Amino acid sequence: xxxxxxxxxxxxxxxxxPLCSVTTKATHSRNRLPFRRSFVLSxxxxxxxxxxxxxxxxxxxxxxxxxxGGEAAAREAFVLTTPLYYVNAAPHMGSAYTTIAAxxxxxxxxxxxxxxxxxxxxxxxxxxxxxxxxxxxxxxxEHCDIVSQQYKSLWKDLDISYGKFIRTTDPKHEAIVxxxxxxxxxxxxxxxxxxxxxxxxxxxxxxxxxxLLENKCCPVHLKPCIQRKEENYFFALSKYQKKLEExxxxxxxxxxxxxxxxxxxxxxxxxxxxxxxxxxSVEWGIPVPNDKRQTIYVWFDALLGYAEENxxxxxxxxxxxxxxxxxxxxxxxxxxxxxxxxxxMLMSAGLDLPxxxxxxxxxxxxxxxxxxxxxxxxxxxxxxQKFGSDAVRYFFLREVEFGxxxxxxxxxxxxxxxxxxxxxxxxxxxxxxxxxxxxR
Ligand SMILES: [Zn+2]
Numbered sequence: 001x002x003x004x005x006x007x008x009x010x011x012x013x014x015x016x017x018p019l020c021s022v023t024t025k026a027t028h029s030r031n032r033l034p035f036r037r038s039f040v041l042s043x044x045x046x047x048x049x050x051x052x053x054x055x056x057x058x059x060x061x062x063x064x065x066x067x068x069g070g071e072a073a074a075r076e077a078f079v080l081t082t083p084l085y086y087v088n089a090a091p092h093m094g095s096a097y098t099t100i101a102a103x104x105x106x107x108x109x110x111x112x113x114x115x116x117x118x119x120x121x122x123x124x125x126x127x128x129x130x131x132x133x134x135x136x137x138x139x140x141x142e143h144c145d146i147v148s149q150q151y152k153s154l155w156k157d158l159d160i161s162y163g164k165f166i167r168t169t170d171p172k173h174e175a176i177v178x179x180x181x182x183x184x185x186x187x188x189x190x191x192x193x194x195x196x197x198x199x200x201x202x203x204x205x206x207x208x209x210x211x212l213l214e215n216k217c218c219p220v221h222l223k224p225c226i227q228r229k230e231e232n233y234f235f236a237l238s239k240y241q242k243k244l245e246e247x248x249x250x251x252x253x254x255x256x257x258x259x260x261x262x263x264x265x266x267x268x269x270x271x272x273x274x275x276x277x278x279x280x281s282v283e284w285g286i287p288v289p290n291d292k293r294q295t296i297y298v299w300f301d302a303l304l305g306y307a308e309e310n311x312x313x314x315x316x317x318x319x320x321x322x323x324x325x326x327x328x329x330x331x332x333x334x335x336x337x338x339x340x341x342x343x344x345m346l347m348s349a350g351l352d353l354p355x356x357x358x359x360x361x362x363x364x365x366x367x368x369x370x371x372x373x374x375x376x377x378x379x380x381x382x383x384x385q386k387f388g389s390d391a392v393r394y395f396f397l398r399e400v401e402f403g404x405x406x407x408x409x410x411x412x413x414x415x416x417x418x419x420x421x422x423x424x425x426x427x428x429x430x431x432x433x434x435x436x437x438x439x440r
Contacts, residue, residue, distance in 0.1 A: 078114045080105060080327040083334060084123040084166055084305045087147035088132040091154050093370070093408075094331060094363055096380035100393050101360065101402065102329045103160045117322060120155065121166030121305055122148040126204050126298035130284035140284045144169055154380055158389045166305040172313050174286050177296060177304045179315040181289055183349040189236040195276055198225035204298050206276060220333060232276040233288060235300070240344035241272045247343065253356055255339045257403040260332065260359045264339045275341065303342050306354070315349075324352040332359040361405035363396075378408055391417045 082102045085095045099120060106118040124144040133143035148167055155162060166173065184190055197206040200218040207218060207225050216225050248254055248265055255261040278294040279285065285295030306325055308318045330338050338357045346353055363378070364370065370377050384392050395413050398420070400406025 076115075077117050077322050078106075078109045079117045079119065079322050079325040080109075080329060081119040081306045081325050083330050084121045084168060084302050085151060086123045086126075086128070087144050087151075088128045090147060090150050091380060093378040093380045093383070095151075096154060096158060096392075097363055097396050097400070098329055098331060098360065099155060099160055100158060100396055103158075103162075104393070104397055105327070105329070106161065117163040118161065119164045119166060119306060119325070120151075120160070120162045121164070122151055122168070123298065123302040123305070124148065124167060124169045125285040125295070125301055127201060127279070127282045127284070128204060130282070131201075141169070154384070157381070157384045158393065164308075166308060168302050168305055173301075173305060173308060175313055176308055176315050176318060177286050177301050178289050180304055180345075180349055181296065181300075183315070184235065184345065185290070187348050187350070189239065189348045190233050190277070191236065193232065193234055194229070195232045195234075196227070196229040199228040200225045208273075228281075230280040231294075232280065233278040233291070233294065234274045235277045235341075235345065235348075237272045237274050237341065237344050240347055241268060243347055244268050244272070244340065244344060247353065254343075254353070255335075256356055256358045260335055260339075260403075264335065267336060267340060272340070272344075299337050299341065300345070303337065303345065307351070319351060325354040326356065328354050328357045330357065330359050332361055335359045358403070360403055361400070363400070364405060364407045366409050367407055387413070387417065391421060394421055 080102055082099050083095075085091065102118055102120070106116045109116045122144070124140075129143065130140050133140045136143060138146070144167070152165060155165075181190070195206065198209060198212065198216055199206050200221060200223070202221040202223065203218060206228075209216070211219060212225060213219050213222070217223060218225055245265075245268055248261065248268070252258070252261055255264050275297075277297040277300040278288050278291070279297060280294050282295050285298065286301050288294040288296055306328065307315070307323045328338050335357070339359075343353045362369075365376050365378050368374065368376060380392070391413075395408075395416055396406070399408075399412070399416060
């Protein structure tokens with residue numbers, strides 16, 4: 001099975017762990033094999049099975065922090081994170097894909113004998129969440145509890161062995177955000193100003209007019225941005241332009257794959273503008289410490305979730321036990337927040353930067369962009385209920401060249417799973433078991 005893993009993820013794993021050279025040149029056959037369509041549905045291998053080598057995948061929770069014992073505690077932890085997923089809607093396949101990939105990397109690092117902490121969770125503040133809750137007739141709190149639980153259930157069904165599930169509505173998180181804000185303020189990097197501009201409610205950010213499409217539409221959401229004017233607090237991002245440029249040129253591994261590094265470098269080169277880190281019109285958020293009429297911008301709030309993987313109640317405590325993270329694994333749409341805003345915020349607060357930000361591509365279905373309006377979304381819950389977690393995990397890790405966009409089609413899925421998991425591995429397993437039974 002190992003030899004059949006897509007060489008791209010092997011290369012990535014090797015990159016993430018320079019001490020381990022993965023030299024296997026796996027062949028990545030894309031030939032379709034003629035198995036019956038129904039085979040996969042009746043196969044015993046469609047049932048979910050945990051990998052035997054994973055010592056801490058029993059319950060999610062904090063098992064992997066505790067089960068290793070004293071010796072492991074002495075080792076430096078390999079901390080990796082998924083994004084904290086926005087709870088405006090139920091989990092989609094893109095979120096599941098990032099988390100499956102993060103879990104595969106976490107398992108690989110554990111095989112190398114490392115203490116691993118996989119941090120995942122949900123981002124629960126902001127206007128879009130308040131609106132989504134109201135549309136369902138729920139309070140924002142009720143809505144966040146429901147959707148956050150949907151993520152936890154899906155991670156369980158997909159056999160994700162996370163170490164910590166962060167929720168940004170947790171009072172411990174709020175305390176850490178306020179402490180971080182105070183540090184940045186003390187460093188002279190927060191100021192008050194009027195702001196008027198075009199705002200995308202779905203991105204929850206002001207947009208630069210030159211990056212918008214026709215009719216002032218957001219390039220991500222394809223919906224018109226609205227003119228908005230308010231008093232905000234700003235973060236002095238422009239002050240960090242030179243430092244960011246130097247960081248990226250001296251450490252090109254900070255953003256991976258390399259073509260995303262080029263993208264980030266060109267954004268920075270085009271000139272960084274200060275950005276607004278508070279909202280006067282949004283009630284559902286953490287109040288700005290020195291001005292209760294405003295709430296902290298949802299990204300400024302959520303990014304701090306990465307620094308609190310052990311459930312600490314102070315920033316200092318959080319930083320002294322596991323920060324900085326070795327890897328932030330994200331989708332390419334949130335690269336700017338992680339590779340530009342976040343490192344500048346950390347520099348301002350006097351904290352170390354994570355070692356790497358890896359931006360993977362998007363998933364398409366039958367060669368087309370997925371979307372509710374197109375009616376072609378891929379529901380991860382349905383997929384895992386129908387085929388089992390091993391099949392879902394295997395397909396996406398093997399078929400999507402890690403870092404690039406990748407496509408799902410049901411025919412391809414069934415062919416791959418039949419050919420590799422059911423036929424090759426399944427037959428090998430049967431022959432092996434048969435031999436053991438008959439030689440006793
Ligand atoms: Zn948008």
